[in-house]
Amino acid sequence: MIVVGVDGSAAARAAVEWAADDALRMRVPLRIVHAVDRSPYQIGKFPTADWPDALLRQGHRVLADAAAVARDRQPEIDVTTRVLEGPPALVLREQADMADDASGPADEVVIGTRGHGGFAGALLGSVSAHVAGQARSPVVVVRAEPHPVRGRIVVGVDDSPECEPALAYAFRQASLRGSELRALHAWQLPVHAFAPEIAYDMDEVRQAQYRLVRDRVEAMEKEYPQVNVVEEVQSAHPVDALGAASEEADLVVVGSHGRGTLGSVLLGSVSRGVLHHAHCAVAVVRGR
CATH class of the missing domain: 3.40.50.620 (HUPs)
Known part of the structure; x- marks a missing residue:
């Protein structure tokens, strides 16, 4: 299985396209993951009652868009999606390490960089460094900028x-x-x-x-x-x-x-x- 983290950014779209292509080549399913991190909104003096539903709705929209990109890119692959709560780095690493209870870690983890929020950062997000340093699976960091195929x-x-x-x-x-x-x-x-x-x-x-x-x-x-x-x-x-x-x-x-x-x-x-x-x-x- 290939796991890809998404946050709605251009970098995440590039990561989904990369992951979909690799899923077809490897003949493995693709899991698209979005992390809902409530911690920035859990401040005592600010009301948070409306945030959980809003964050989840946004997460499901991000996943639906990412799944559409993957299926348009490679219609033959098996695509599933998950909205999970927690810090993006921890969520993605855990998904990578426990992608399949039968076979163990994911075949590959894909992350976009140069996006906004979530799984991406200004240059190389802390999430990318954290997952690349700790995940047991190979971690691919994909640039948002278009890159010609060199072979x-x-x-x-x-x-x-x-x-x-x-x-x-x-x-x-x-x-x-x-x-x-x-x-x-x-x-x-x-x-x-x-x-x-x-x-x-x-x-x-x-x-x-x-x-x-x-x-x-x-x-x-x-x-x-x-x-x-x-x-x-x-x-x-x-x-x-x-x-x-x-x-x-x-x-x-x-x-x-x-x-x-x-x-x-x-x-x-x-x-x-x-x-x-x-x-x-x-x-x-x-x-x-």
Whole structure:
């Protein structure tokens, strides 16, 4: 199942379109979720008797519009909707982690950004960071701005354990979409490497970086032989390299540890940086 959060914004519409397309490709149902958060209105000196019904009515309108977008986009998919009470970040994360009692977490969670209120924020809403840092499912953050189809997916590759689930997700997406997969590893010498008294064989360093990418990619190529993979190593900061690559991509995939209640804080500087600066959709994938 794919879960998508909506709030009536243009970014949410873009997220629904993305989620509907992926639901068709993955052959899974789509659940559209709207969170009703009463907490901003629960102030003692202000009457709130009329707010609950008004908020629920608005929520049902938002869901009806989003469901119509999804069904118009992909008539074959199974679409359900839910209005749930609570802070949007918590509601969406719980829906992601318990999408299906039989199979566990959702296949994917989709959130729009650059919208207003609810699931979106001014640049990268706190909801996006919170869910990406804590949800057990891959979290896709979709930009509201139109983006031409490039037929390419970029995945960040490094030597961390978080790289493996990110690679697996990227290969699956490339296979489903028929896209080229660009496996990108960006590296920088440590500060002490520039000390004149320490000698470095730069050719050897570069060869080691290429071997790292090759070893990571090789195992996945056996499972997805139909995917055209381009391996690339750059001497650059990973955020800069992945941000530049995103200009010619449909999706950038990064791994994340996302630990515990501080998941949004511990999302990782690279994951957070890419989420803020990428020009296309970004998928944050953590190990289950």
